[in-house]
Amino acid sequence: MIRKKTKSKSLTAISFRNNLIVSISIGFTVAAIFIFFEVREFNKDAEKAREEGLESKKELVKAEVEKVIDYIHFTRLFMEKRMRNNLKERTYEAWSIINNIYNKNHETHTKREILHLIKQALRPVRFNNGRGYYFLVNLNGVEELYPVRPEFEGENLLDLQDARGNYVIKDEIKIAKEKGEGFVKGYWRKPYADSTKMFAKTSFIKVFKPLGIYVGCGDYLIDVRKDIQDDIKMRIKRTRFGEYGYVFVNTYTGVAVVIDSKKYSEGDTIWELTDSYGVKVIQEEWKAVNKPGGGFIRYHWLKPGTDKIAPKISFIKGVDEWQWMIGAGVYIDVIEENIARERELLYKRMIRKGGLGLLLILIVLVLIFYMAQRNARIIHSNLETFISKLRIAVKSGKKMNADDYSLVDLQNILPPINEIIVHKTEAEAKLKESEIRFRTIFENVPVMLLVFDNDLNIKFCNKEFNREFDIKDHTKLLKRSLLRYLPNNKTNKDFITALPKCDGNFREINIKTAQGDKWHNWACFNTPVNETILAGFDITPIYQNQKRLAESNATKDKILSVVSHDLHGPFNTIIGFSKILLSNEGKLSKDKRDRYLQHIHNSSKSMHTMLTNLLSWARAQSGKIKLYFTVVELYLLTSEVVKTLSPLAAQKKIKLINEIETGLTLTSDISLLRIIVQNLVANGIKFTKPGGRVEVSARRSAGNKIEIIVTDSGVGMSADMVEKINSGEKVESSPGTNKESGTGLGLLICQEFITYLDGTLKVKSHPNEGSSFVVSLPAHKELRQEL
Template sequence: MNIKNEDKIIRIIKYAPPILAIIISILLSISLYLNNEVNFKNQEKFIEQEYIKNNKEIIKSQVDRIYHLIQKEQHSTENNLKTSLKNRVNEAYSIAMNIYNENKELDNNILKKMISDALREIRFNNKRGYFFIYNFDHECILLPLAKELEGTSFYNYQDANGAYVIRNIIDIVKTQKEGFYQWKYYKPSDKKKQYKKLGFNKHFEPFNWVIGTGEYIEDFENDQKAKILNFISDLKYPNNGYIFALDYNGNYLTHIKKDIIGLNSLEAKDTRTNQTIIDAINTSKNNGSGYITYIQNKKPGIDMPMKKTSYVRGFDKWDMLIGKGFYEDDVKQRVEKEKNLLKEKFHEDLEQIFLITIIFSLVLLILSINLSRVLKNKFDSYKKEINDKLEYITKQNETLAHQSKMAAIGSMINNIAHQWRQPLSMILSTSTGIELKKEIGVLSDDDFKKSIKHINDATRYLSNTIEDFRTYFSKNKEKIEFSIKDVIEATLNIVNPQLIYKNIIVKNNTKDFQTYGLKNELIQVVINLINNAKDELEKIDQEEKYIFIDSYIENQEIILTILDNAGGVPKEIIEHIFEPYFTTKHQSQGTGIGLYMTEEIITKHLNGSIDIKNHEYYYNDKKFLGAKVTIKLILV
């Protein structure tokens, strides 16, 4: 610091006492103010924390009560089912016995028909339940859902476990008069699979019949589940509170908004992001229960987005979770009430602080004027220094930004060079082929046109690559509807010259299926996969070298497959091929975008999936082994 500045400092020291007095008064005022403000903030924070804590305990208690109710109902399912089945069979037995007792004078065949007809149309358990009758000779007397089997023998009938169902039922009835039995049987709506069924059977003595009924355990449990969900849906809580339930697939089972019940969370859009539902399911499945905080798109009653904290608990036996929450604005309303009370006291303290400040200010007013002049001069000096510093910092920031930009450009150039290597190689080999054929006099017009077309296609691809890399990770990439067949044909236009040169035959059987996404990136993926197949085929010593490309529809998805006959991928590396920086090639041979980037494009940019497996097959009566790439894409 120069002498002039030292003199200024000396002059400032002369005024130190009054300045110190003012500073003390200011610090005292600030101290009182801050002390009150800290107390206010602490009280505000304490109230908020206590309210959140209390609400968490409340919603946990409410959810736990519902959980225990569900648990109790689930545990009693089998007993309830047994009671229901036994009561139904007893009703049927009473009907049959009344008909028999009132019509004993009639012929037995007539009586049997009257009883069968009386029971045939009776349905229960949501129209699933019905009665069946067998005699002790294992003959079916009544089977309403398969009337064509009445009169036939079920002596040798076995369920999926190999149990002789009718034999076992008759043995139980003969020894115990009545009893329960569990077996497997087809549902009316599914004749391909047998389901667990619990039945109750009773001996009808006049004709040595077995009268019984059964219920699919799964269906009865679903009825119990529906009953519980209806109960939950009818529960009412203050401030539009409600219990919600979802299955582990993200489908709403119950909610205060009736219109989203039955919808998947992706369709319902009750939360701002579907990750909320994924977190709720994972918390319920992995931890049993827990709290999640998220944004609900429409709070009941105000239909506005609101932050919400919910407690969720999973019930794994029914593959579902239940939960209840509270909203941030309710917390704020409670805090606001307490805050208003604190503000009143805070304002009283501020009045005292203001009075003290006024007194000190009046006493030291004259000294303050002199002090302000000095401070103004010093301020001007410091201001200039600060401006100089800011100018220096600004220049430094501009330099750093330029360096960062140049680094980004360098990275982009490296990526483009990596992507251009293969097309440039194709252009070189094609142009060399033209030159060679010209020299030896075998260059036909057709060869010349085809070669020029390949060079033009590759050149256009190189041009498109610049734009594609520029917007590669941008969210503004334009997605379009395009044909899988067009993609394959465009790809083959680029890589065919090298495949032909290497004596590799491509069998293209793609169909004109439409998908939606980034067409140019899919072309890059296919080029990379075909080049990988080409590289592997070059390593093997065999006359026939093939690449098969096919597409078909499966489960409303486009399946695109690329299969070679290069011997497959070694077992020890096949599980690592999608890892970043993993390669079996020398660095100088690396081309394309790599399998790691290929998977990134398929999964993140095209919303699809990719898988590679070794595949053994026959072609032209010859057995081959190769790597089969399977890509699944959206079907438009």
């Protein structure tokens, strides 16, 4: 019998094969168990995260809505008290002005003159977004000041009744006489509102006994509520939370109050607004408002700043008093996106751990294989593994693991090696951190920086330098080539002379940049590594401000010098003639006494006009002019000016004619426009000989403009003076045809106020042929209040 020869196998091969099968089986079993439990735990965590995330976002939006509603309720509680306090404070301010004017003038002026000064001071004052004003009534019921209805001034309004039949003036006088001050409530039909509705208006008055008058101001509670609503709307618009969170407001009838949308605006009716899945969003808001304490709604909405429609959850709650639906929402797609990212990270971790498992299996197999070899191979293998691991550790910065080696000698030398690796890794991290910090500061500091090597070749320059000079190729830029950006002047020559010293001192230079000529401060530094650093920053705004300040001071000094000079004449006249009157009391004839008094009167009026113009000019220079644009009837305005200046024209027997047609209107600030027209007409009277004429006319012109023309038959002006006025320069004042003096401020004020009203002033004149001043203003502007 012939026996079949079996194939011989070595113990090493058998051990290697069995260990290989066992290792692979164990590896795949452990991997499967690991994957199963990892996926199951992830699904549990994902569901929990989904629920917690949704609940967290609900709490977030509900808290934002509650904060807004709490603020609304808090504000409403003090609405009427706030209005009353405001009216009282405003009236006290006006009373203080009246008292101050009275105390300063009661010894030198009649009560009627003092009252005129008080009316001039209070007439232009506006507050509460331009609707508030002051009124003056004497204790006999005569309206002394009514800025919005000047036609009632001078009339006795004791019989004036409000919409409910109350005698408002009588009630005010009763409070003024009995208590000295107090609140009065009336009911009126507001202009531009439903004529069938009555609105409650509260006024506060305070009596001023020395003049027998009382001053007051009033406001409608409905207007105060609108102011508060506007303030709250602005606050809501600024409210942001989270990445895309904001607060929105709609009325119970579906009108947008505060909305963040490219398609819809405030005031649009959006009751039928439907999302991309057919949800009637505003109608769902209404349903949520009718739930106790408000409710949540879900819908899909466009993410701000993107083209993506995403699911959204919002909390809605109503404010019944204002019929407002307050809501805030958040996009909930981010929850699923976070879970998806976590799932992706899980897969990546599983792949990494699976690869690590396979690597461990291979290491085990390699160890088994080497254990079957001779001891020399074990030592040789351990040494090769050690060298390989050492290279990896040095490169990656990770510590070497003693469990990877079977030789105790290798295990004993790993701690000092790992210590060296740790120190090296920490040193590299600190170096990298320092480099990042330096680069961040270098690139973002608002100072221009350049770094040159020892050969003056540029090494670095930061963003601020690039923005200022727009230099594309830095490789060809040398320190000496920068000098071509310096204009040839003494300041720059001094800088070039001091540049090689690199003493670190900043010096002012004039330099050409991508934005034009500017003024910079530059300094040069040397570093210990033979590098040169140039540092600079822009001082152009400071330089320009200093230049403007110097020009402004020069102008003010010149004007004050002129005013000081021109005040001497009227003062000398008043002092001289009053001295004659006092020293010759009872000795002068009536004609002489009247003539001296007339001189004193004319000089006083001249000083008053001069000081009024100076005050207007000073207010214009300080920027404290407050503009309130409204529709102005030109005929009425010029009629007031003509009425005011008629006595002045009559003294010189000059015809003052208003040629403006009724019905011609424009949108402007009535106070500034009155000052402009009055100054121009007064200027025409001043330079027109007795028997002449001054006309005021107006016409429409191209470009939606209104031209107001003041024409006189006076002495005219030279071509040089006309050119100065048309170019906006100040012209020196000259005496009038009756030797009237002036400062030249009247025309300067006209020029500045016309600029405030976005208009222009042009003059046409020839010597002895009269002058024509043409003021061109926009016919229609948005009604608004400006500072």
